[in-house]
Amino acid sequence: MTVNCRISIDNRPATNAIFQAVPRIGERVSLSVDGSPQDLRVSRVVHVPDGKLEAAAIIVEVTTNIL
Numbered sequence: 001m002t003v004n005c006r007i008s009i010d011n012r013p014a015t016n017a018i019f020q021a022v023p024r025i026g027e028r029v030s031l032s033v034d035g036s037p038q039d040l041r042v043s044r045v046v047h048v049p050d051g052k053l054e055a056a057a058i059i060v061e062v063t064t065n066i067l
Helices: none
Strands: 003-009 015-019 028-033 036-047 058-063
Touching: 003 028, 028 058
Parallel strands: 003 058
Antiparallel strands: 003 015, 028 036, 036 058
């Protein structure tokens, strides 16, 4: 089973990503940024009630900065 998440990278416009499980705060995830893969750190995870934010019920904020 996969989880559709809305991804926000360092205050850039949000995009969608699919994960095998919801990432946890502090976890590293690998995503394509501007066409190249990058390791990013999860800084915040928000569950949206009823999933009404552009079809994603989970928002994952990630950063290129090391926390």
